[in-house]
Amino acid sequence: MKKKLGTLCVHGGRKAGKGEPQQLPIYQSTTFRYEKSEQMARLFDLEDEGYFYTRLANPTNDAVARKIAELEGGVGAVLTSSGQAANFYAVFNICESGGHFLTSSNIYGGTFNLFGVTMAKLGIECTYVDPEWDDERIEACFRPETKCFFGETISNPGGKVFDIERFARMAHRHGVPLIVDNTFATPVNCRPFEWGADIVTHSTTKYMDGHAAQVGGAVVDSGNFDWQAEAARFPGLTTPDGSYHGLTYTRRFGRMAYLTKMVSQLMRDLGSIPAPQNSFLLNLGLETLHLRMRQHCANAQRVAEWLSSRPEVAWVNYCGLPGDKYYELGQKYLPGGSCGVISFGLHGTREDAERFMDSLSLVSIVTHVADARTCVLHPASHTHRQLSDEQLREAGVAPDLIRLSVGIEDAEDIIADLDQALERAAVKQ
Numbered sequence: 001m002k003k004k005l006g007t008l009c010v011h012g013g014r015k016a017g018k019g020e021p022q023q024l025p026i027y028q029s030t031t032f033r034y035e036k037s038e039q040m041a042r043l044f045d046l047e048d049e050g051y052f053y054t055r056l057a058n059p060t061n062d063a064v065a066r067k068i069a070e071l072e073g074g075v076g077a078v079l080t081s082s083g084q085a086a087n088f089y090a091v092f093n094i095c096e097s098g099g100h101f102l103t104s105s106n107i108y109g110g111t112f113n114l115f116g117v118t119m120a121k122l123g124i125e126c127t128y129v130d131p132e133w134d135d136e137r138i139e140a141c142f143r144p145e146t147k148c149f150f151g152e153t154i155s156n157p158g159g160k161v162f163d164i165e166r167f168a169r170m171a172h173r174h175g176v177p178l179i180v181d182n183t184f185a186t187p188v189n190c191r192p193f194e195w196g197a198d199i200v201t202h203s204t205t206k207y208m209d210g211h212a213a214q215v216g217g218a219v220v221d222s223g224n225f226d227w228q229a230e231a232a233r234f235p236g237l238t239t240p241d242g243s244y245h246g247l248t249y250t251r252r253f254g255r256m257a258y259l260t261k262m263v264s265q266l267m268r269d270l271g272s273i274p275a276p277q278n279s280f281l282l283n284l285g286l287e288t289l290h291l292r293m294r295q296h297c298a299n300a301q302r303v304a305e306w307l308s309s310r311p312e313v314a315w316v317n318y319c320g321l322p323g324d325k326y327y328e329l330g331q332k333y334l335p336g337g338s339c340g341v342i343s344f345g346l347h348g349t350r351e352d353a354e355r356f357m358d359s360l361s362l363v364s365i366v367t368h369v370a371d372a373r374t375c376v377l378h379p380a381s382h383t384h385r386q387l388s389d390e391q392l393r394e395a396g397v398a399p400d401l402i403r404l405s406v407g408i409e410d411a412e413d414i415i416a417d418l419d420q421a422l423e424r425a426a427v428k429q
């Protein structure tokens with residue numbers, strides 16, 4: 001029988017054999033030994049499976065990748081050294097110089113920059129699409145050279161819920177896969193493949209780790225997208241790879257084509273692998289992901305309701321609040337809870353907001369979210385600092401937006417800290 005999610009968080013990806021360590025071993029080794037030259041040659045030809053060099057595969061990394069793939073219901077996963085690397089690999093694996101892709105404009109600031117600035121330097125063009133546009137306006141953005149559509153299940157930091165089913169339908173109508181960054185929801189609260197997404201990415205730095213211990217990322221493939229049916233659009237997958245003895249990924253690896261290409265080309269040449277030590281830490285986080293998400297969501301719901309009741313607070317975005325713009329989409333895609341991240345704005349000036357943040361004591365100011373410890377950030381002055389006011393608006397980030405990442409402490413203590421900070425900041429309505 002297929003295991004439930006909590007069981008997969010604990011047991012997924014690996015089962016210790018007789019006399020083997022119960023906890024995941026850290027294979028802190030760059031390389032793996034063989035006895036015959038021929039054995040290693042077969043590995044390089046992708047004829048046999050086996051470990052030879054940690055840039056391409058490592059048993060610790062692989063066990064954690066398998067767990068994440070099982071949690072998302074995919075055919076496999078590749079771990080990367082950061083969430084940034086995961087999103088870059090996910091797109092670049094199918095979209096090269098001269099290619100074009102579409103992205104929801106409601107995405108993380110780092111991804112916004114990666115797509116619009118750095119990938120443009122590689123000759124890849126992206127079009128930002130406001131998910132609130134009607135279908136007709138969005139569909140007009142697809143071009144013959146479009147390779148994928150990208151969005152975040154719950155946007156960082158705006159907390160906007162992505163209508164996965166709607167965008168999967170549109171992407172498929174135009175012969176391209178839908179890639180969903182599922183960082184904030186985690187597979188505990190949403191599994192995008194069940195709604196038609198083809199590829200899922202993660203910054204495992206966030207809830208999956210949950211303890212602010214490592215930076216990492218993951219790309220998971222559902223195995224469902226039929227690359228061969230769009231063979232001319234995806235020649236990298238459907239025609240011989242000259243750098244790999246002329247093998248054709250779709251023909252040779254079927255549903256594993258996309259991930260095999262990612263490892264044998266991008267990992268081989270760009271090398272953004274996580275350290276096995278970090279994958280070990282990530283796995284410790286994953287073992288309690290289902291428990292922590294429950295507490296993050298319950299606490300965030302209480303804090304969001306409390307903030308809404310305060311006269312100093314101008315607005316609160318949290319899709320768990322009835323009346324929130326994304327409440328209905330939240331109920332559809334995230335019925336068991338969304339995440340611990342709330343965004344809100346205060347009445348008064350920017351200085352009032354700064355005074356409020358400076359007055360917090362339990363809650364810390366850090367460039368991080370999705371940690372066990374409650375933390376707060378002002379994106380316009382911190383993470384999204386490189387964006388102009390217009391880009392901020394385009395990315396769905398109001399200049400007064402405060403991002404509060406509610407941790408797993410006792411809700412009473414979080415609320416008490418917010419309460420005294422509001423009092424001290426004396427924000428005027």
Ligand SMILES: *Cc1c(COP(=O)(O)O)cnc(C)c1O
Pocket residue numbers: 082083084085087108110111152156181183184202203204205206215216217
């Ligand atoms: C943090 C984040 C990223 C980038 O991940 P890093 O691990 O910091 O490189 C990408 N997408 C989302 C939604 C994020 O929150």
